[in-house]
Amino acid sequence: MKKESGNVTKANALTNIHNLRISITQDLFRIMFLMFTSLVLGIIVNSIHPMGLPIRLSKVKTPGIPTWVWNQLHITDAQTAFEEVSAGQGLLVDVRDRKDYQKGYAQGAINLPYHEFEEYYPAFAKRVSKEEHLFIYCYGSIECVLSSRVAKRLLVYGFKNLTTIKQGFAAWKKSNLPIDKKSQDMK
């Protein structure tokens, strides 16, 4: 009796394992199908989306930037930006975090921190004309992505004339260009 019930338990366990294997195999195929379908759906939606992204990074160097935005952005170096701003041909915008801005910023730059964009933008929009030529800079990595991201947001809001400064604040300091520490509060 004991041996018989032991055999039945063993048979049940083997059946359960077998059923589990079938379930998991079935699930894996369905999951692959779902992943493929959602990929196709995503590509279709992306192709008609106003903020659709390039699938491959070639012309557009930074992820998260639509091609039409990239085409409207200009890039310049710190020295050229300084000369243009000094000649009254533009305005500097510092998109670094507030605490970093307060430690020192390019002379005359207005702070519009990327990570607090929604809070700072209303005051920025009241003060800065949409026709103004804006020179945007961030920290200074080789691909200064925060500048591009803020520029993208500003383009969507109607600012047309935007230039990002290559290697941002690091390049500004390296070129020994004037730096301020007194806060230009936007909030």
Next chain:
Amino acid sequence: MSEFILRILKHSWIMKILRIIIGGIFIYASFDKIIHPDRFAGIIMDYRILPWSLINISAIWLSCLELLVGVLIIGGIWVRSCSLLLIFLCLLFIGGMSFSLAKGISLHCGCFSTSLSGEARTWGSLWQEGLILLGCVWLWRMTLKRD
């Protein structure tokens, strides 16, 4: 007592409610990402895990995957497979966030909104994702004999 609780949790109505909650969470989570793929890509980039070449396609793909799976779960279609996929996505997400937190990267979740207002995530805030993971695991476990 625990048997009684288990029986309640296995009840078909509880399972239906759980399907609607979990499916609803993922559908809701997908909306802002589909509307703002650029911002979602920026958030993925902030995790500093994926190479740049994969970020745009991940942003485009993940949002639609969440939507599709959420709809199927609410509709009661392929629930077991969808919940298994969601378990995988939850683990991937928790793993990615833990990896970034361990590196000291301050980031916004990007879970339900691509907005940058609100506090950056901390170790303590992972409990929310843990709760969703538990729900997905329970759903998968209860549908193991079905579908």
